[in-house]
Amino acid sequence: MRYVPFALIVAASIACTATPAAAITNGSADGETHPEVGALVDDKQYEDGTWTYCTGTLISPTVFLTAAHCGKDKPKTARVTFASHYKPGAPVYTGRFIADPRYNGKSNNHDMAVVVFNTPIPGIKPAQLPASGLLDRLKADKTLKSMRFTPVGYGSLAPVKKGRDQSFHYTDTRHQVSISFKDLSRRWLDLSLSSKGDGSTCFGDSGGPNFLGGPDSHLLVATSISGADDACKATNYDYRLDSATARHFLGKYVTLP
Numbered sequence: 001m002r003y004v005p006f007a008l009i010v011a012a013s014i015a016c017t018a019t020p021a022a023a024i025t026n027g028s029a030d031g032e033t034h035p036e037v038g039a040l041v042d043d044k045q046y047e048d049g050t051w052t053y054c055t056g057t058l059i060s061p062t063v064f065l066t067a068a069h070c071g072k073d074k075p076k077t078a079r080v081t082f083a084s085h086y087k088p089g090a091p092v093y094t095g096r097f098i099a100d101p102r103y104n105g106k107s108n109n110h111d112m113a114v115v116v117f118n119t120p121i122p123g124i125k126p127a128q129l130p131a132s133g134l135l136d137r138l139k140a141d142k143t144l145k146s147m148r149f150t151p152v153g154y155g156s157l158a159p160v161k162k163g164r165d166q167s168f169h170y171t172d173t174r175h176q177v178s179i180s181f182k183d184l185s186r187r188w189l190d191l192s193l194s195s196k197g198d199g200s201t202c203f204g205d206s207g208g209p210n211f212l213g214g215p216d217s218h219l220l221v222a223t224s225i226s227g228a229d230d231a232c233k234a235t236n237y238d239y240r241l242d243s244a245t246a247r248h249f250l251g252k253y254v255t256l257p
Helices: 136-141 244-250
Strands: 037-041 052-060 063-066 075-081 092-097 113-116 148-153 155-163 165-169 179-184 189-194 209-212 221-229 238-240
Touching: 052 136, 052 155, 052 209, 052 221, 063 092, 148 221
Parallel strands: none
Antiparallel strands: 037 052, 037 075, 052 063, 063 113, 075 092, 092 113, 148 179, 148 209, 155 165, 179 189, 189 238, 209 221, 221 238
């Protein structure tokens, strides 16, 4: 299994040990629906022949948002591809990897990072970021609980259980899925497989987007951080981007709505 450190969420609404988000399960290939979603590419090929290990989203022509825990050994740079199916030889862009300095690796609070490129990424329109407190307002007017969300990522497909272990299948391919709302706290958006057809994120989707709305939405409201189980079939814990703490970090790199 590719590198993803274990992390414990310490949010008021969560009282369980969580495992880092990984791969899209029960989803479908995204194709070119979300070209702004990319993957972090490792310097070395994994044993299964794949290369990508985390997901993220272009939020300005020169800024790519991902998770801080995707930074292996506190790297100074990271390589990003926006190919819907990555193969060696596809375009890869190298930028500075900058984690939120408040992230300490002991919890998932402030689990955000950006990759900053020296020149704009050509031909890709960045995702739309939410206005401050958007999800709070949707909760207050009682529309949030019926909303659908669309996670996108390059992670493992549905895990296969072998005895006590899970086997994960990676394809270096961008996938998307639909998932339902569960709960909202000050920093976290909890999404759950509560409706027929719901899917989930899994290993390799860390840092990837959760778009508000259906499969064609580009309104990025949270990033995938953790899940409640290794089977990728339970609650997804996603870091809100409309919160004051997230905007404090993002505002250093992009103009916020």
